[in-house]
Every structure is written in structure tokens, then in C-alpha cells.
Amino acid sequence: MTIPQVLLIGAGGFGLSHLRELTRLEDEGVLRLAAVSDVRLSDNAAALLEGRSARSYVDYREMLASERAADFVIVSTPIQLHAPMARDAMEAGHHVLLEKPPAATIQDVDAILETSRRTGKLCAVNFFAPSGAALERISEAIAAGSIGAVQNIKGISLLKRASAYFARTPWAGKLRANGNVILDGAFHNPAAHLLYSMLRLAVLTGGADGRAAEPRRVTAELYHANPIQSDDTTSMRIEMSDGMTLCFYVTLCAKDVETQRIRIEGTDGAIEWNYKNEVTVWSGGRTEIYECSMGGNLELRYRNLIRAIGGSDVDLDVSIASARLFTLAASGAFESAERIRTVPGAFVRRSADADEPGAYIEDIEATTKEAFAAGKLYSEIGAPWAVPSTPFELEGYRFFPQRFRLDE
Numbered sequence: 001m002t003i004p005q006v007l008l009i010g011a012g013g014f015g016l017s018h019l020r021e022l023t024r025l026e027d028e029g030v031l032r033l034a035a036v037s038d039v040r041l042s043d044n045a046a047a048l049l050e051g052r053s054a055r056s057y058v059d060y061r062e063m064l065a066s067e068r069a070a071d072f073v074i075v076s077t078p079i080q081l082h083a084p085m086a087r088d089a090m091e092a093g094h095h096v097l098l099e100k101p102p103a104a105t106i107q108d109v110d111a112i113l114e115t116s117r118r119t120g121k122l123c124a125v126n127f128f129a130p131s132g133a134a135l136e137r138i139s140e141a142i143a144a145g146s147i148g149a150v151q152n153i154k155g156i157s158l159l160k161r162a163s164a165y166f167a168r169t170p171w172a173g174k175l176r177a178n179g180n181v182i183l184d185g186a187f188h189n190p191a192a193h194l195l196y197s198m199l200r201l202a203v204l205t206g207g208a209d210g211r212a213a214e215p216r217r218v219t220a221e222l223y224h225a226n227p228i229q230s231d232d233t234t235s236m237r238i239e240m241s242d243g244m245t246l247c248f249y250v251t252l253c254a255k256d257v258e259t260q261r262i263r264i265e266g267t268d269g270a271i272e273w274n275y276k277n278e279v280t281v282w283s284g285g286r287t288e289i290y291e292c293s294m295g296g297n298l299e300l301r302y303r304n305l306i307r308a309i310g311g312s313d314v315d316l317d318v319s320i321a322s323a324r325l326f327t328l329a330a331s332g333a334f335e336s337a338e339r340i341r342t343v344p345g346a347f348v349r350r351s352a353d354a355d356e357p358g359a360y361i362e363d364i365e366a367t368t369k370e371a372f373a374a375g376k377l378y379s380e381i382g383a384p385w386a387v388p389s390t391p392f393e394l395e396g397y398r399f400f401p402q403r404f405r406l407d408e
Contacts, residue, residue, distance in 0.1 A: 106399065
């Protein structure tokens with residue numbers, strides 16, 4: 001089999017993680033890094049490329065036009081560039097692996113989907129989702145009736161981000177920059193994997209009528225304690241087309257962080273999956289823990305796309321069509337909230353310490369855990385800084401924004 005050739009657009013930020021993994025797999029003979037494009041290679045990126053045959057470009061369009069033999073392109077750039085770059089890559093004849101989130105708006109994701117269908121090129125998205133082994137274990141437990149009838153799915157993400165996180169790029173924490181919609185908030189970037197994984201599990205466990213479940217209504221409360229445009233603390237309720245309810249919670253303002261996890265609650269038990277790819281099943285008074293790791297996420301995504309291109313894998317682990325569910329729900333969350341609300345200063349402690357959150361919301365860990373346990377939004381459990389929002393209907397939704405005050 002011919003060794004697949006890969007192009008990388010964006011070697012900074014998370015793109016550097018892609019570059020490290022690509023050079024490692026090149027050394028193992030899994031693939032060949034043909035070329036890299038970046039407006040300015042960092043010293044770390046240049047060091048990784050030193051002595052290798054990979055060509056370097058400043059203009060990604062020039063790379064796409066010159067490297068026609070490449071099998072796929074990885075796009076790891078700022079959010080607002082995802083859609084145009086992915087579309088350009090497919091128009092140039094390449095398959096694509098796109099960093100998460102796939103794009104800022106639903107109309108951009110739909111444009112990527114249209115390009116993929118028209119060109120016949122695959123577009124995968126690098127969401128970290130439950131491994132194949134984890135999905136199989138969860139499916140088996142549900143099919144066996146171990147937890148009874150599934151009632152709801154919940155996700156919780158207690159994260160800490162220091163002030164430097166919001167200064168890492170000019171677009172960090174921004175809703176819009178230089179005329180481009182970005183929506184770089186807590187659930188749209190650092191906790192995007194968790195929200196996507198919840199939707200993935202909802203599709204897996206739902207659709208009893210034979211049709212895939214999808215988000216139909218979202219009610220969300222979006223807040224910030226840090227001096228940013230977008231959210232750093234969010235609670236969200238997603239109602240699926242098959243009647244399933246998803247409850248999602250994230251904050252970047254916690255001191256005591258925890259492994260992000262998803263809980264599937266049934267009438268007779270529960271299942272949890274966490275970022276370590278562990279699956280825990282509580283059933284009949286017993287607790288069983290299964291290790292379901294299948295290797296590094298980037299390598300899994302590369303290998304899956306390589307097999308899909310070659311025809312040996314029927315499905316992509318995370319296709320752009322599957323990722324659209326995330327953008328649909330995320331858009332609905334912004335529309336429901338209407339605007340990002342500021343947590344009053346009386347409940348916030350600020351810090352410039354790299355070991356502390358840039359802004360800590362008083363008792364945010366206990367507050368979020370209480371909301372998670374109850375399956376309620378922050379305002380519904382009486383958080384003193386929380387404000388209720390109204391549901392937003394997603395049927396036929398095709399354009400963002402409609403209700404959200406993007407420039408407020």
C-alpha cells in the first residue's frame with residue numbers, strides 16, 4: 001500500500017500537536033508529511049521540521065495547488081478560517097481533517113457539507129469522542145437492559161483557565177473579530193468535545209422510531225466572569241427529536257478541576273464515560289469499570305480517515321455531518337441566551353496567578369455539581385447570579401444569528 005501523503009495548514013497552537021504526531025507517525029512509516037503551511041513557523045515547529053523532506057509554504061492556497069499528490073489536508077487554524085480553508089482544500093481535490101469546532105456558524109458548516117457532497121471528498125472533524133470500544137460497551141449495556149430505559153444524558157466539565165489563556169491569541173474569548181464571527185467560548189472550544197460526545201451518545205441511544213435523533217430545542221444560560229466577550233460558564237438543556245433530554249454544564253472558573261464526564265441515567269441504573277475512556281456501569285447494586293482506551297486521539301483520527309479514503313472503513317469516526325449536530329446545538333444555545341451575561345463582581349475573585357483561574361466564581365464547583373445532579377439550569381437551582389432564558393426552536397434552523405445579540 002502506498003504511504004499516504006498529508007498536508008498541514010496551521011502549525012501553531014494546537015497545530016503544533018498535530019505536527020508532533022505527524023512527524024512521529026512519519027518516523028514509524030504510517031504516513032508522509034509532504035508539506036506545512038503557516039504564515040510564520042514558530043521555533044518549535046521549525047525544529048520539528050528540520051532535516052525532513054516536508055516543504056514549507058506561507059500561502060496555504062499555493063500549497064494546495066502545488067501538492068496535488070497529497071491524500072488529505074489537516075486544517076488546524078483559528079475558528080473563523082475553518083470553513084474557507086476546508087472548502088478550498090476539497091475544491092483542490094483533497095480530503096480533509098478539520099479541527100474542532102468545525103466552524104463558528106451553522107451556515108458555515110452547511111457550506112462545508114455542500115462542498116464535501118459536491119466534490120466527493122471526505123471531511124472528518126477532530127472531536128475527541130468515546131472510543132469505538134467505549135461506544136460498544138455502552139451500547140451493549142443499554143441493549144441488555146442493564147440500566148433500564150434511558151431517561152437523560154448529562155455532561156459536566158469543571159475546568160480552570162488562567163488569565164493567560166484569554167491572551168493566547170487575538171481571537172481568544174471573542175464573539176467576533178475583524179468582522180468574522182468566532183464564538184470562542186467555553187462550550188464552543190475547550191468543552192466542545194464533551195458537548196459533541198453527548199450528542200453522539202444521544203444518537204446512539206435514541207432514534208427508537210428508526211430515524212436518527214437530532215437537537216430540536218435548546219435552553220441555555222451563558223455567563224462570563226472573565227473580561228471576555230464570550231462565555232466562560234454555561235448551563236444548557238437540549239431536547240432531542242426523540243424526546244431525550246441532554247443537560248450540559250461547563251465552567252472555566254473552577255479551582256478544583258475534575259475529569260470531564262458524561263452520565264447516562266436510566267430507570268434502573270446509570271452509565272458514565274469520562275475523558276480517560278473509562279466506562280462505569282451501575283446496575284443491580286453492582287459497579288463495573290471498563291478500560292476502553294484505544295490509543296491517542298489524533299492517531300485514531302488519522303488512521304480512520306486513511307482507511308476511509310482507501311475504502312476499508314465504511315464510516316468516519318466523526319464526519320462533518322455528525323459534527324453538524326454540535327454546531328446546531330451550540331447555535332441554539334447562543335440564540336436561547338440572547339447575550340452573554342456578566343457574573344456580578346460580588347461573586348467573583350480575579351487572579352493573575354498562572355495556577356489560579358483568571359476569575360473564580362464563588363462556590364462554582366458546588367453550584368455546578370448541584371445543577372448537574374438535579375438536571376437543572378443555574379437559574380433553576382437559585383444561583384444568585386443566574387438569570388433565566390427562553391427556549392429556542394431549531395427545526396428548520398439555517399442561519400446564525402437570529403436572536404443572539406452578537407455585537408452587544
